[in-house]
Amino acid sequence: GEGGIIGPGFGDAGGPCVGLECNKPKCSGTNTTTLSGTVFAPNGADPLYNVLVFVPNEELKPFDDQITCETCEKSVSGAPVAAALTDTAGHFTLKDMPAGKDIPLVVQIGRFRRKITIPAVAECTDTKVTDGQARLPKNSAEGDIPRIAIVTSTYDPTECILMQIGIDAAEFTAPTGKGRIHIYHGSGNNVAGAPAGASLWGDANTLKQYQLIAMPCSSYPSDAPSSANIYDYANAGGRVFATDLSYPVVSQNKPDWAQTGDYSNPGFFSNPALVDTSFPKGQALADWLQKIGAANGGSLSLSETYSRVGAIRAPGQRWLYSGSNTQSYTFNTPTAAQEKDQCGRVYYSSFHIGSGRSSTGTFPSACRNTPLTAQERVLEFMLFDLASCVQSDKKPPVVPK
Numbered sequence: 001g002e003g004g005i006i007g008p009g010f011g012d013a014g015g016p017c018v019g020l021e022c023n024k025p026k027c028s029g030t031n032t033t034t035l036s037g038t039v040f041a042p043n044g045a046d047p048l049y050n051v052l053v054f055v056p057n058e059e060l061k062p063f064d065d066q067i068t069c070e071t072c073e074k075s076v077s078g079a080p081v082a083a084a085l086t087d088t089a090g091h092f093t094l095k096d097m098p099a100g101k102d103i104p105l106v107v108q109i110g111r112f113r114r115k116i117t118i119p120a121v122a123e124c125t126d127t128k129v130t131d132g133q134a135r136l137p138k139n140s141a142e143g144d145i146p147r148i149a150i151v152t153s154t155y156d157p158t159e160c161i162l163m164q165i166g167i168d169a170a171e172f173t174a175p176t177g178k179g180r181i182h183i184y185h186g187s188g189n190n191v192a193g194a195p196a197g198a199s200l201w202g203d204a205n206t207l208k209q210y211q212l213i214a215m216p217c218s219s220y221p222s223d224a225p226s227s228a229n230i231y232d233y234a235n236a237g238g239r240v241f242a243t244d245l246s247y248p249v250v251s252q253n254k255p256d257w258a259q260t261g262d263y264s265n266p267g268f269f270s271n272p273a274l275v276d277t278s279f280p281k282g283q284a285l286a287d288w289l290q291k292i293g294a295a296n297g298g299s300l301s302l303s304e305t306y307s308r309v310g311a312i313r314a315p316g317q318r319w320l321y322s323g324s325n326t327q328s329y330t331f332n333t334p335t336a337a338q339e340k341d342q343c344g345r346v347y348y349s350s351f352h353i354g355s356g357r358s359s360t361g362t363f364p365s366a367c368r369n370t371p372l373t374a375q376e377r378v379l380e381f382m383l384f385d386l387a388s389c390v391q392s393d394k395k396p397p398v399v400p401k
Contacts, residue, residue: 023098037129042166047090072389114143152188156216157358160367260316267324
């Protein structure tokens with residue numbers, strides 16, 4: 001139906017409209033102005049869940065490069081005039097859109113953020129974003145990528161999976177380089193100038209330079225002061241990713257972390273693994289894996305599984321399990337804080353995520369360019385969940401106000 005641009009009038013908050021607010025058409029009948037599409041990973045192929053899509057009415061503010069305890073509300077800038085979250089198919093619909101030419105659009109999950117321009121949004125109808133256009137950035141020239149530290153593991157080449165998800169190889173450098181993803185040399189792949197993992201976890205100030213740290217299998221500190229640094233890092237808003245033999249970073253840390261899982265009675269794993277669908281994001285993971293063909297009805301077959309942890313205790317949240325054995329779980333930090341004040345997050349997985357992904361050598365040539373496996377898909381989902389702003393797992397994600 002026909003409409004008309006509002007022009008000078010009242011904005012969403014009741015005062016005079018400002019900027020793009022004034023471009024929202026008044027449509028006749030039930031017609032509305034909408035923008036719809038799908039958000040993809042940096043590779044332009046994998047649809048992503050829980051990505052914030054919005055039209056900014058102001059300039060975006062740069063992120064602080066150091067970790068901060070920021071809530072979901074504080075993580076969004078630009079004074080959005082329309083906003084939505086993607087569903088498990090990566091799909092979004094922005095309602096009550098401003099119409100016109102060259103409309104800015106931002107896709108953001110945590111500190112992954114990219115701004116694009118929609119050439120034209122028609123009045124009082126739906127405009128579809130071309131598939132592949134709304135994706136997260138491949139490199140820092142396209143947008144924002146959180147600063148990530150990876151201590152490499154021969155068993156779990158996390159860096160190779162991130163590259164397969166679409167992040168340019170040039171973004172992986174030693175800490176002295178210009179890349180956003182810094183390689184610390186553990187038992188796995190190396191890059192020129194990469195220091196040992198101890199230089200990461202042994203220095204609290206170094207940890208604070210990263211929004212997310214990855215400690216895949218066998219890449220973890222064995223001394224109490226370094227473990228305490230990681231504990232403090234997560235409590236200050238950092239995100240921690242650990243797999244398999246790196247479990248002591250949780251089980252041998254402060255009591256509130258150690259008690260989140262029963263590491264003394266891990267039980268036994270047998271395929272298939274089940275997705276815990278008793279909470280909203282668990283159901284979302286099952287739906288997402290089903291849609292991309294990596295799972296069937298909330299179950300999937302895993303390889304290179306290990307039994308490290310059994311029952312999960314509050315505030316931990318189980319994600320994948322088999323009987324009494326847990327294969328992956330998360331908890332938000334500080335554990336003693338009220339949910340609204342928690343801003344860090346820890347993820348532990350007891351199976352090898354990237355089995356066969358790398359020959360172990362020099363990055364990136366050692367990485368194998370093969371399609372993502374089902375368990376690598378789990379990492380893809382969990383990586384972006386870990387990077388996203390922290391909300392309670394008891395409720396479905398909501399658009400920050």
